[in-house]
Amino acid sequence: MPGQRPAVRRSGAAVTALLTIFAMLLVAGCSGGGKSDSAGDGPVHVTFWSALRGSQEVVDEYNRTHTKIKVDFEQVPSGDQGGWAKLSNAARAGNAPDVATIEYPQLPSYAIDGVPRDITDMLPDSVRRRIIPQAMDLTTFEGRTYALPVDIEPMVFLYRKDLFTKYDIPVPKTWAEFESSARKLKKAKPDSRIASLFTTGGTLAMAGLAWQAGAQWYDTSDKSWTVSMDDAPTRKVAAYWQRLVDDDLVRVEPSSSQQWRAHLQSGETAGWLAGAWAAGSMMASTPGGKGKWAIAPSPQWDPEKPSLGTQGGSTFMVTKDSTHPEEALEFITWMVTSPDALRAKLSSGVSSAYPTVTDLVPVARKEMDTSYYGGQDIFGLFQREAELISTRWKWGPRMVSTISSGDDGLARAGVGSGTILEALREAQSKTLPDLKSLGLSVTTR
């Protein structure tokens, strides 16, 4: 499922930990792109790495319907399980695949390291126009485009409609209402909370929430990285969530953890703020919730001036190393814009990733059985919400490490040592030396 970041399960078994170490060692040690350039008249081979589920089905569909280009697909581990390092190391060794998948927050880092190819001049306007500008904006830096976005994930609020109705709790339209609904829910059902503040995975969630409030953790407008992970909008958002935590109105737990999932299943957690992909993820992981859940737009700070951030979403890049960039671009264009590709992806399971190509929405809507949400037109909702995504946001040059530093701080804040804002400040202070040593022009505000 695009956009769904299979996070490390903190409570995971020792075996997982061991395997991860081995995977890291393997990644550090070897592994090339396995490029097989064909000479002569045969099809051009394009190698493709992705951690997205359903990629194999998409590639199979492509190879079935195309003869001139043959795609050799390799499923790679998800980013935090070694996928990011694998791609970096392959690029460093000069044997990156022709096409790789990367999430939005990590794209600037790779663009700075020179892994993706600048596809600005290769990309036809007809393709560019079909993609929602908010998504294009996140893959374009200083007017140059480095990747094609496949899905964009407006933040929405999944909630237990049955519980909200039973206890007569209004579905919040603003963050002020969200807080009062949270209090009401806790009073009516003391073992239940309206949502979770994530520890692992929480920095990305905070980023989406701060994004909505108008924050700019990284501002690139004056040819320099202006870093301010504690700007005024972020402080507002952090203080708000800190209050919810301090008043015990939200759960504090790692995202994608067993405990979090158990709380969702039992109704002890009655809501989830996440990207559009979460709709499909919920259907797959909590089948017992059928008919109980519904999806609402994310609460707003000012309903008169609605704005939104995202959580999740992936892009496809043609690498600089690629020996067949034209063919590689043709393939990713097909993956992003073709109804066949979307259908193939959906055939592999439940996915509610919101496509960046708006004219594909009817396809997704037709393929997706939304009876889980009582037949709600969720893609209609996503479409309206996607329009609200703010274009002020830029991801930073080293987000993997910034995010993990932030998550460490949030985990400590979760056990009462430090605050959300301190976690974000710490993430910033741990990021700056890195950027400076890369020679980037950096200022703080």
Place this chain on the structure above:
Amino acid sequence: MSTVTTPRKRAGTTPPPADPARTRRAGRRQQRFAYVTLLAPFTALLVAVFLVPVGYAVYLSFFSEDHDGLGFGGGRTIFTGLRSYLAVLQDPSFVSGFGSIALYCVIFVPLVVAGSLGLALLLDSGLIRLRRTAQMLLYLPHAVPGIIAAVIWLYLYTPGLSPVIKLFAEADITIDFLGLHTVLPSIVNIALWSGLGYNMVIFYAALQALPREVLEAARIDGAGGVRTALQVKVPIIRGSVLMVCMFSLIAALQLFTEPMLMNQATPMVNSRFTPNMYIYDAAFRRNNYGLASAASVILLVVTCALSFAVTRWAGRRERSAK
């Protein structure tokens, strides 16, 4: 050194041949051959696994990726001077790694020295029966590779998996080995488990070498077992104690395996918990080889300086004791 001087002696004891000059030449050739053969394996390994990597790290720390402005589209490798070093030294997370190490040492070194010394003294005193078996059982954990040991302990620490936690839970005691304040003791525990037996063997060997007449004299003077152990035996093997302290300190600076695995299980061990983890994180998560190399060189210098200081200090104490 003795291996090197042997050929010369042997050449001198051979009966006087006809032409002394030729023999001398032949002897010298033989000598040179011996030097080369004996030193070659060591030198080759030293160069291949120490000097070359260190040289490359130093190179990488001075010549690294550089970018203009926002840096998009890739950089180029240039001489960056001390930039990487300055960045490392200004990074609070690198410096705090040494803090973690210091705290770890404060807990670990006294425990491991006291523990293994105590065990060695007990074995030496003859109070323990089946001495060989006890020795082997205590040494066994050291034979388990560090990563396997860490995985086993992680299993015992992880809630939901650990039989230990389950056992405590049945007695209504909640115990969290991976919490904010318990995680460092948990790491120390792993290190103790594998280090105790090893250091005990060092102490035990030193104790075995004690002159028996000293112990006899102590006994005749009326010193009991405990007094003999603490006031006679321990001062005499002071050198071994210092050596174990020094090795433990240096090993602590290299701390990596245990916290790295713990990092997978709890956010309380962050990805830059120790200097070595910082280096790994810089190279493979931040993809910043200049930074990683500079940090490596700094760690190397600190380790060398510390070993040197400890050896000097120990040597001076030894001399003043005499």
